[in-house]
Amino acid sequence: RxxxxxxxxxxxxxxxxxxxxxxxxxxxxxxxxxxxxxxxxxxxxxxxxxxxxxxxxxxxxxxxxxxxxxxxxxxxxxxxxxxxxxxxxxxxxxxxxxxxxxxxxxxxxxxxxxxxTGLYYRKCQLISKEEVTHDTKLFCVMLPPSTHLQVPTGQHVYLKLTITGTEIVKPYTPVSNSLLSEFKEPVLPNNKYIYFLIKIYPTGLFTPELDHLQIGDFVSVSSPEGNFKVSKLQELEDLFLLAAGTGFTPMVKILNYALTYIPCLRKVKLMFFNKTEDDIIWRSQLEKLAFRDKRFDVEFVLSAPTSDWNGKQGHISPALLSDFLKASLDKSKVLICICGPTPFTEEGIRLLHDLNFSKDEIHSFTA
Ligand code: FAD
Ligand code: NAD
Missing domain, CATH: 2.60.40.790 (Immunoglobulin-like)
Structure with a gap:
């Protein structure tokens, strides 16, 4: 030795x-x-x-x-x-x-x-790409056999592509491949696949290039980053998730983690803000999960619904929040996670403070 x-x-x-x-x-x-x-x-x-x-x-x-x-x-x-x-x-x-x-x-x-420390990248192969909504896709990339990396719940990585000679880097939040399959992270060792839900903006800098990749092509993936810790979920009784558009992505693993590993959890409620019904990511999975697990509820709020929409409408507001954020018991331990476009998240945090939630009870995902 x-x-x-x-x-x-x-x-x-x-x-x-x-x-x-x-x-x-x-x-x-x-x-x-x-x-x-x-x-x-x-x-x-x-x-x-x-x-x-x-x-x-x-x-x-x-x-x-x-x-x-x-x-x-x-x-x-x-x-x-x-x-x-x-x-x-x-x-x-x-x-x-x-x-x-x-x-x-x-x-x-x-x-x-x-x-x-700087970010370290390794090249990952694109394994599959599947349409989820009219503009959002589920991408699966595979880590090389010579890499061990597991993205912790609530953290993101950076994807890097060289576009006309320039390296472009953007952050993305890995998700589970589904809300309904058994949640195995972080228990499963040697998990080589990373899934992303990514919205393609036709005039965007990065996402059209990503969308042009063929199966088998490579994209560089950084080591994880982010300040969410699953320890925030320990002893939790009520979890409220406020997501807008692709701001849903950090909620996926948090939701799965909480339902799987937090025994005292009584309620998980997701309020999901989108422009139209067509924009809702994984709507039927969310509805199935709510049916299957009585602790989970989902409410959709549309900012530009068609006239036949009977559900909730508008932007994030005091009326929507005060009704939604009712804890299952007085004095229960609560966490509210919020993520979406910056004006949505900023407005949400302001409203949550007005409703007397403390800093410790709020986690916002921002750039
Ligand atoms: P951009 O070039 O940034 O453009 C985006 C949109 O803005 C386009 O519609 C474009 O036309 C418009 N635009 C650009 N510049 C202007 C301007 N000056 N004025 C007006 N409009 C403009 N996204 C996901 O889809 N999934 C994720 O999991 C995800 N995770 C994220 C995690 C973090 C921590 C952060 C900060 C962001 C995350 N995002 C995620 C967003 C992602 O990083 C990119 O911002 C997004 O993919 C857009 O990149 P792009 O280069 O294609 O578009
Ligand atoms: P979008 O344009 O489709 O909007 C979705 C909903 O957000 C709208 O229906 C509306 O309810 C709300 N919204 C939009 N603009 C608003 C405003 N000015 N004020 C109040 N509410 C508003 O959203 P998208 O194109 O899917 O964008 C999602 C955003 O989430 C991106 O900006 C992305 O960078 C961000 N994101 C951040 C993280 C993170 O920080 N960890 C992760 C994923 C996504």
Whole structure:
């Protein structure tokens, strides 16, 4: 057993070590934190360069090594949660004994505030593209076998394409592939597929190019970002979701997570604002879910309905909100999530403050 690198920052900072058998090399990251999961570590290796970024609270701990020998493309990851240990098991190409793991690359063994790290991208293949509404599609991309990455609930990634010689980058929020299939994240390891609901703006800069990609083409996907934490959902009794247009996307995983993992949850209510009925994303899935799970209710509000619409109308307003936001019990623990066009979100936050909801009870998704 060889100790390759020890902590530079004293006993409480993370460190890593490695060991080997005939056929595998195991890299062990000691985070010294308890709330570590499979979505806490992002691993990429290309040729002989190995990169593992571990998110520890608001910090990023990087292991970045030029490996001394070749390994196979795929690898496995295990997390020992109660001690905060991450094990990455690389398969040797040849059954030789390694004298050293390799040489440190840029920023190896460094712990820096996450906000100070740049985004890292890997190329993902477009697997499928499916129409959801007249202008919105469900895109599925596949991570390379040499990447381990799980986007935490409530977080987004950046997609990057080179358009006429210029790199264009826009943020998108991964969703589950459906509201009705069994929700497996973040339990399922090695999940290689990422789904996005993306609205194509005909005069937009990025989305028409994305829409022109063929199945099998590549798009670069960044590591996740965002300040929502699922810990906000712990002990929650009432969850209210206010979504407008594609502002629905962060709600998808939050909804699935809450219904699956929060036992004390009594009610989840979604108020979904759109221009017309044709714009409503996953309407029949939402209605089926409401039928199937009595804890979930959905209300659609249209800002430009046709004359035969019998449902709620207009923009976000005090009247709509005060009626909608009735908690299932007095003093129940409440969270309100809001996302949509900036004027919608800003107006919503203002109205929620007027209705005496505290900052802790509101989470807004913004740029
Ligand atoms: P843009 O070029 O930005 O144009 C968008 C629209 O505005 C077009 O109709 C365009 O004609 C019009 N426009 C552009 N400039 C002007 C102007 N100066 N004056 C008037 N009109 C103008 N979108 C999704 O579909 N799904 C998601 O999951 C998603 N997640 C997001 C997550 C985050 C954190 C954020 C901040 C945004 C998210 N978005 C999402 C929005 C997404 O990032 C893009 O803004 C969107 O796809 C539009 O990009 P575009 O380059 O195609 O259009
Ligand atoms: P849209 O133009 O179809 O509008 C949907 C609804 O939003 C309207 O029916 C209306 O009720 C409301 N709305 C629109 N403009 C409003 C205004 N000025 N005041 C009050 N309410 C208003 O929406 P879209 O084209 O789907 O756009 C969705 C927006 O959500 C985009 O701006 C996108 O960037 C944003 N988004 C943000 C995130 C995030 O920050 N995490 C994620 C996804 C989408």
């Amino acid at each position: 060889v100790t390759d690198t020890l902590a530079k920052e004293g006993p409480s900072s993370p460190s890593y070590d490695w060991f080997q058998t005939d056929s595998v090399v195991t890299i062990v990251i000691y985070t010294k934190q308890k709330d570590i999961g499979l979505d806490s570590v992002i691993i990429d290796h290309q040729d002989d360069s190995f990169r593992a970024e571990t998110i520890i609270k608001d910090y990023s701990y990087l292991v970045h090594i030029g490996l001394s020998h070749e390994v196979q493309e795929d690898f496995s990851v295990r997390v020992v949660e109660n001690v905060g240990k991450i094990e990455i098991i690389l398969k040797k190409r040849e059954k030789t004994s390694w004298k050293c793991l390799g040489h440190p690359l840029e920023n190896d063994n460094s712990l820096v505030p996450k906000k100070d």
